[in-house]
Amino acid sequence: MRPHLRAGGGSRDRGRAAGRGVRPGERDLGLPGSGAMTDLLTLRGVTVGYGRHHPVLHAIDLAVGGGEVVGLVGMNGAGKSTLLKAICGGVKLREGTISYDGQDVSGLGTPELVRRGMSILAEGHRVIRPLTVEENLQIATMSLRGSAVRRRLAASRELIDELFPVLHQRRTQLAGLLSGGEQQMLSMARAIIEDPKLLLLDEPSLGLAPLVVDRIYSSLSAFRERGVSLLVVEQNSTRVADICTRMVVLRDGRITATGSPAELVGAALTSAYFG
Numbered sequence: 001m002r003p004h005l006r007a008g009g010g011s012r013d014r015g016r017a018a019g020r021g022v023r024p025g026e027r028d029l030g031l032p033g034s035g036a037m038t039d040l041l042t043l044r045g046v047t048v049g050y051g052r053h054h055p056v057l058h059a060i061d062l063a064v065g066g067g068e069v070v071g072l073v074g075m076n077g078a079g080k081s082t083l084l085k086a087i088c089g090g091v092k093l094r095e096g097t098i099s100y101d102g103q104d105v106s107g108l109g110t111p112e113l114v115r116r117g118m119s120i121l122a123e124g125h126r127v128i129r130p131l132t133v134e135e136n137l138q139i140a141t142m143s144l145r146g147s148a149v150r151r152r153l154a155a156s157r158e159l160i161d162e163l164f165p166v167l168h169q170r171r172t173q174l175a176g177l178l179s180g181g182e183q184q185m186l187s188m189a190r191a192i193i194e195d196p197k198l199l200l201l202d203e204p205s206l207g208l209a210p211l212v213v214d215r216i217y218s219s220l221s222a223f224r225e226r227g228v229s230l231l232v233v234e235q236n237s238t239r240v241a242d243i244c245t246r247m248v249v250l251r252d253g254r255i256t257a258t259g260s261p262a263e264l265v266g267a268a269l270t271s272a273y274f275g
């Protein structure tokens with residue numbers, strides 16, 4: 001029989017998990033974690049599907065705390081991208097609710113969520129192809145106001161130059177002519193300027209050379225150090241395990257395991273991935 005780890009939110013949910021009880025057949029790992037954190041993003045009972053098809057996600061409970069880095073992993077077709085789409089309003093909820101920063105945001109679209117402090121790097125690169133690199137960065141600053149924000153912006157620009165010097169070299173080049181890796185770096189740089197509370201990323205390392213992946217992951221560490229909450233979808237758990245505080249495994253639209261990277265290794269991880 002396959003060991004079944006506790007499904008749902010993270011260790012910080014222990015009280016809640018105890019409240020609703022661990023389901024028969026599930027094993028509560030009593031995971032260590034961030035008891036002091038308040039949840040920034042909470043999904044409760046989220047069920048979604050496409051058209052008239054069967055649900056792709058089944059009653060998902062998931063929480064991301066302030067400053068927490070959650071790695072959402074699982075095989076092809078497990079429903080990881082669909083979960084991000086559900087959060088961003090890209091697919092309609094059949095059941096359940098999503099709250100962010102204490103407010104119900106179920107069904108809100110991406111522009112409104114961005115206005116409320118989420119940055120979303122979903123499939124593909126988020127650059128404006130006919131504009132130069134510098135113009136792309138300038139546009140990201142447009143929603144920022146006030147002197148404190150301007151100071152923060154100066155720090156962000158310094159960080160971008162340090163993390164992605166190639167963008168400085170390419171600042172007059174059209175974004176559409178950048179390589180895939182450079183476009184991903186520019187997407188990350190735009191997110192750094194937006195100074196989000198929560199950053200959602202769908203496979204930020206997909207198809208990139210190892211050195212570029214290193215750069216992208218360095219920028220994720222910088223977000224973490226700034227106290228930004230991250231929800232990072234990756235098919236391969238190895239890379240995301242280096243930066244996340246908690247990993248959540250999705251299989252066939254259900255959460256099969258959650259725990260720190262140290263806890264979710266070996267047989268526990270294989271079983272959660274493949275059943």
Ligand SMILES: Nc1ncnc2c1ncn2[C@@H]1O[C@H](COP(=O)(O)OP(=O)(O)OP(=O)(O)O)[C@@H](O)[C@H]1O
Pocket residue numbers: 050056074075076077078079080081082083235
């Ligand atoms: N627009 C759509 N219409 C119908 N079915 C869809 C649509 N998008 C995804 N699906 C189906 O939903 C399921 C989950 O897909 P999803 O892209 O969320 O998985 P994933 O875990 O992100 O996979 P991958 O790692 O391959 O990107 C799959 O069976 C897929 O075929």
